[in-house]
Amino acid sequence: MTATPFFTRTGNTFHPTEVANGPWDPKSLHGRVIVGLLGFGIEQRCCGPEFVPARLTVDMFRLPTIDKPVEITTRLVRDGLRIRVVEAEFVSGGVSMARASCQLLRRTQNPDGSIWSPPNWDAPKPADIPTPTDPRLGMHGKWTTRPIVGHMGSLGPRRLWMSEVRELVDGFALTPFTRVAVAADFASPFANAGDQGLAFINSDVTVYLHRLPVTEWIGFEVVNHHSADGIAIGECWLYDEQGPIGTSTVAALAQRKPMANPSKR
Template sequence: MKNEPFFKRDGDHYVPTAAGRGPWNPNSLHGRVIVGLLGFELERKHGDPDFLPARLTVDMYRLPGFDPVEVTTRLIREGGRIRVAEAEFISGGVSMAKATCQFLRRTENPEGKVWKAPEWDVPKPAAIPAPDPSSGPMGRMWSTRPISGGFGQGGQRRMWMSEVRDIVEDEPLTPFQRVAVAADFASPAAHASDQGLAFINSDVTVYLHRLPRTEWIGFESAYHDATEGVAVGECRLYDEQGSIGFASCAALAQKRPARPAPAEAAKAEA
């Protein structure tokens, strides 16, 4: 990819670039790059072609700034069918986030029919006109193809998203990294209202039954509810060949005024 990556290597550390700037504080990183880098390191150090990274959970308990980042990993369990590893995101010597990944050995499906949701029947990305670059979400952070229920509107949201940057310089995105760096989008997709986004997510969990086979990841908001300022939300995930899993998150209401929804924020910048 030609666009500036989110991180550049400096010895054993990763140096954030301006491309990873977050929406809540101009001096902090976006949650999606935290998730992406943790996923990158877990796959790099503990991934195996015979194992599927079936679950990635990231707890984000601080907003990191632009200090060099160290990511440490630890293998918790190495088994014949299950491998579990964890990673910690350390910025400026302070722990900011921690991830756990469960790798499951690939095998054959058992016989029998199990109920599942209907196939996702939506237009493919190539059939949807690209939106005006000045109205792209989060200041043109992704390549998107909106399907239905845009930001600032009611109703269920559906859209395609494709990453336009590498997580780490000179490290092409793998299928798992594409999902990891996109997964944080489950929060605005599930939690934004017609008044904007007033929840900040404190975690992300991704469940996958297979890796994406194309660069486009489809999001479909599936659940949102909130009580006393605590929200939970979920989005189903797809590629162009069908379902791949889902992403969920918990979130806290922000005390300051709601941030504009992604499309509105981008228009304000233009």
């Protein structure tokens, strides 16, 4: 990858670059890079090939600005033979802005017998879908997409492929886990946008994974949205090119001013 990374690093400090800004305020960080950097910090602390990060939950309770340096602190809560639990905190300009909890489970073998699962989606491969020509898709090159059906805000099924085009942290290749972590926040606009635009801003993200992706493309399929009293939940099933990998679920709050052109985000 040669595109500008979302962060550069000096020691234990991360510095946002100009491409790390979000859609709600050009001076604030995008939720996807907050989730991604917390996942990065957790993986640097204690991930290993024998464990799968089965659940990552990120609470985003303040909106960091793009001009402040960031530190990620981690704490190993439990280091068992089968279960590890790690907490991480996102500190921007000396102020806590977000926190994460990650549960990692040791790989073993599936038990005998058969258990029902939903069928794999019948989506075409990313290579078989024409490259979009509209530069606004993927927020002008923050990532790349291959739309399958529907678009953000359409009243019907919504599916797409997403792939990263830049490193999260300069000098660190994306791992399968950080690839999912940095993409997971997309479940909020994809599931919660309506025909009047995106009027919900998510306050958290929870990713469940039964396996890590083995390809660069992550598939999103909207499977749920409900809202009442200005509070929404949205959910997407996640895929790689070999099949299902997990889910991304978000909680969100209504914003007074909808984001325009949800299909162009």
